[in-house]
Amino acid sequence: MTHPPTPPPATGSAPPPGCPVTPGAEHGTRSAREASEDAGSVVRLYGEAFSADPQAVYRRLRSIGGIAPVEIAPGVQGLITTTYAAALHLLRNTSGQFAKSPQHWRALAAGEVPADSPARMMMMERNNALWKDGWEHTRLRGAISDTLLGVDLHALRGLATGSADRLIDVIAPRGSADLVGDYAARLPMAILFDLFGCPGPIGHRIVTSLDKLFDTAQDAAAANAELEGACLELTQLKRQTPGADMTSWLLAHPAQLTDAEMIQQILLLIGAGTVPSTNLIGNALTLMLTDDRFAGSVLDGAQSVGGALDYVLWNDPPMANYSPLYARQDTIYEGILIPAGVPILISFAAANTDPSLRLNDAHWAGNEAHLAFSAGAHRCPAPDLARVIAEVAVERILDRLPGLELACPAQQLGRRPGTFHSGWTALPVVFPPVAMSGDSWTPSTPPPLRTASTPPVATSTPKPAPSAPKGPRRWLSSLVAWWRGQ
Numbered sequence: 001m002t003h004p005p006t007p008p009p010a011t012g013s014a015p016p017p018g019c020p021v022t023p024g025a026e027h028g029t030r031s032a033r034e035a036s037e038d039a040g041s042v043v044r045l046y047g048e049a050f051s052a053d054p055q056a057v058y059r060r061l062r063s064i065g066g067i068a069p070v071e072i073a074p075g076v077q078g079l080i081t082t083t084y085a086a087a088l089h090l091l092r093n094t095s096g097q098f099a100k101s102p103q104h105w106r107a108l109a110a111g112e113v114p115a116d117s118p119a120r121m122m123m124m125e126r127n128n129a130l131w132k133d134g135w136e137h138t139r140l141r142g143a144i145s146d147t148l149l150g151v152d153l154h155a156l157r158g159l160a161t162g163s164a165d166r167l168i169d170v171i172a173p174r175g176s177a178d179l180v181g182d183y184a185a186r187l188p189m190a191i192l193f194d195l196f197g198c199p200g201p202i203g204h205r206i207v208t209s210l211d212k213l214f215d216t217a218q219d220a221a222a223a224n225a226e227l228e229g230a231c232l233e234l235t236q237l238k239r240q241t242p243g244a245d246m247t248s249w250l251l252a253h254p255a256q257l258t259d260a261e262m263i264q265q266i267l268l269l270i271g272a273g274t275v276p277s278t279n280l281i282g283n284a285l286t287l288m289l290t291d292d293r294f295a296g297s298v299l300d301g302a303q304s305v306g307g308a309l310d311y312v313l314w315n316d317p318p319m320a321n322y323s324p325l326y327a328r329q330d331t332i333y334e335g336i337l338i339p340a341g342v343p344i345l346i347s348f349a350a351a352n353t354d355p356s357l358r359l360n361d362a363h364w365a366g367n368e369a370h371l372a373f374s375a376g377a378h379r380c381p382a383p384d385l386a387r388v389i390a391e392v393a394v395e396r397i398l399d400r401l402p403g404l405e406l407a408c409p410a411q412q413l414g415r416r417p418g419t420f421h422s423g424w425t426a427l428p429v430v431f432p433p434v435a436m437s438g439d440s441w442t443p444s445t446p447p448p449l450r451t452a453s454t455p456p457v458a459t460s461t462p463k464p465a466p467s468a469p470k471g472p473r474r475w476l477s478s479l480v481a482w483w484r485g486q
């Protein structure tokens with residue numbers, strides 16, 4: 001693992017490439033790095049120490065200021081917000097002081113970001129709403145938000161329940177499962193494919209190529225071409241035969257998306273919709289199985305599942321640090337200089353747990369002022385949809401697997417490594433096996449997704465029940481196995 005560069009002396013020498021330092025700060029302002037030198041060396045947002053106790057890292061960074069310098073990934077320098085106020089300030093200024101487009105990322109333009117860096121993968125420009133500013137963002141986001149608005153949440157609840165039950169049918173007779181790999185990682189993708197009206201073989205190709213993209217031994221360019229090819233096929237299919245599904249609604253939007261734009265918006269929806277949802281479900285289930293305040297009370301109904309989800313969204317948000325922004329010009333925030341062209345991550349996790357908010361256990365339930373879904377122009381357009389999926393996911397597990405217990409000491413559970421996501425790698429559980437009779441579940445015809453004016457049309461063919469997976473695997477691999485019917 002690369003070590004972070006040694007901070008330069010406060011004056012008299014040039015900063016290393018990509019370093020968020022501007023020498024010669026103006027009167028009364030400090031560069032972020034000067035501020036950090038008061039508190040010690042630049043902090044890593046990755047590695048074992050960070051994964052083991054991210055909140056300790058946020059506390060340390062907060063002592064530097066509302067914005068502090070960090071190493072985002074090995075060799076990638078940047079800044080991060082550490083308070084609620086700083087996060088909101090940046091997120092609400094994306095049409096003025098701060099830009100979303102990575103075209104402003106100077107180190108990337110200068111070829112200084114390692115080719116295989118996770119920061120590059122998560123932060124590079126793609127032709128979708130997430131990375132656009134101004135009218136380009138308005139157009140693409142408009143198409144996505146209008147499409148999402150068409151999803152009837154009541155119908156979604158039924159669809160999600162059917163998908164959750166099919167997954168639980170597989171694990172229920174076994175008496176043990178990994179609730180992340182076997183369940184939380186599979187469910188959001190299954191629901192999204194149904195919402196897209198995505199036929200099984202195309203879904204299979206999407207998942208398989210995603211898995212190849214994550215597998216460093218595979219040819220990433222070929223996998224990417226395969227992935228885009230599958231999304232193109234879905235687009236062309238729906239151009240020819242529209243249905244009551246999100247792909248058809250995106251195509252019918254007045255924005256008139258091209259095939260290339262369709263591919264990128266579908267990929268954005270899959271990426272943005274699945275991994276954070278997996279983390280929310282996994283984090284909530286873990287909370288219920290490990291935290292005394294929730295363990296008994298949610299299981300026996302004294303606390304609602306919604307309350308547990310609120311707690312997670314505040315205290316362990318699925319996207320911990322993301323939404324990289326760039327100052328268009330050198331900018332000062334609370335006396336700290338933010339140089340243009342340096343990525344500033346928004347820490348949703350640090351913002352939500354900012355002690356100046358003075359929140360405690362009495363404040364989480366029903367309180368949606370958290371930043372887990374971000375804020376401003378790029379705020380997640382699907383918080384209600386995400387909420388329904390997570391609520392159904394947790395409720396079905398509690399209903400269907402009574403007597404659920406953790407299969408290992410809580411201290412042995414592992415956090416996902418990395419800067420951006422907050423979740424668990426696995427959640428091994430045991431429970432009294434539930435015998436399934438042959439007719440224990442009925443493949444349901446999904447209810448219509450749109451309430452207003454659209455005739456009720458089924459969005460997908462029910463999938464056959466998958467057979468039991470053969471043990472813990474990486475979550476994407478397990479998805480592939482599921483689609484292959486292993």
Ligand code: HEM
Nearest residue numbers: 129130141272273276277280318323373374378380382386
């Ligand atoms: C628990 C689940 C979810 C969480 C925590 C979450 C969180 C977020 C966050 C923090 C952002 C801002 C990212 C940024 O600015 O860089 C975002 C954006 C986005 N999310 Fe979600 N999300 C979730 C589920 C979903 C779902 C289910 C969908 C759609 C099916 C979705 C679609 C999107 C899209 C399209 C954007 C980009 C919006 C834009 O740039 O204008 N998300 N989400």
